[in-house]
Amino acid sequence: KQEVTQIPAALSVPEGENLVLNCSFTDSAIYNLQWFRQDPGKGLTSLLLIQSSQREQTSGRLNASLDKSSGRSTLYIAASQPGDSATYLCASSNWANNLFFGTGTRLTVIP
Amino acid sequence: EAEVAQSPRYKITEKSQAVAFWCDPISGHATLYWYRQILGQGPELLVQFQDESVVDDSQLPKDRFSAERLKGVDSTLKIQPAELGDSAMYLCASSSDRAEAFFGQGTRLTVV
Numbered sequence: 001k002q003e004v005t006q007i008p009a010a011l012s013v014p015e016g017e018n019l020v021l022n023c024s025f026t027d028s029a030i031y032n033l034q035w036f037r038q039d040p041g042k043g044l045t046s047l048l049l050i051q052s053s054q055r056e057q058t059s060g061r062l063n064a065s066l067d068k069s070s071g072r073s074t075l076y077i078a079a080s081q082p083g084d085s086a087t088y089l090c091a092s093s094n095w096a097n098n099l100f101f102g103t104g105t106r107l108t109v110i111p
Numbered sequence: 112e113a114e115v116a117q118s119p120r121y122k123i124t125e126k127s128q129a130v131a132f133w134c135d136p137i138s139g140h141a142t143l144y145w146y147r148q149i150l151g152q153g154p155e156l157l158v159q160f161q162d163e164s165v166v167d168d169s170q171l172p173k174d175r176f177s178a179e180r181l182k183g184v185d186s187t188l189k190i191q192p193a194e195l196g197d198s199a200m201y202l203c204a205s206s207s208d209r210a211e212a213f214f215g216q217g218t219r220l221t222v223v
Contacts, residue, residue: 004153034211034212036214042216042217043117043202043214044154044214045214046211046212046213046214089153089154091153093209093212096159096167097142097159099146099154099156099204100156103153104153
């Protein structure tokens with residue numbers, strides 16, 4: 001079974017800093033890697049999807065990279081803002097389109 | 112913008128009672144998922160549908176949980192009888208062919 005780990009579990013940064021969230025997975029035979037944002041008590045919002053043939057995807061201040069061979073993905077957030085405060089989850093998908101989630105990184109951006 | 116609709120948003124029920132959740136996926140999405148998320152943890156798959164067929168229900172506690180997607184569109188997840196340990200967020204998601212998954216706002220279940 002795919003195991004997905006996210007480090008750190010929690011992170012606090014001052015506004016304006018650039019930051020990196022890490023995601024690792026045990027089975028490199030993934031189909032996609034997806035990053036989500038979750039606000040307290042709410043559902044998940046998709047941020048970025050990286051297909052297994054891709055190395056990275058960018059959306060605004062967000063950049064996600066994927067290294068299948070090492071079983072790692074990173075989410076880079078540039079010029080962080082208080083509105084970025086949320087829990088960030090990564091999920092890998094297999095050939096059957098099952099999604100396996102990490103436990104998330106809780107980000108706090110301090111004004 | 113198309114969204115995954117879930118209802119109710121919140122549900123409080125007494126243990127041993129029955130409870131049901133409803134999900135309407137994004138139009139045209141063949142794959143529908145039900146996930147359970149315990150506070151502080153990542154979502155865990157309960158059941159996955161491809162159209163009206165179940166493709167994975169290996170983690171669904173079948174003695175008390177059931178799920179259906181009769182016409183391959185909307186879906187219902189039922190718990191009977193509910194137990195205290197079932198208190199969690201129940202999330203529905205949908206996707207088209209191995210593409211990006213989109214989630215609804217979830218149903219927060221509290222069993223008392």
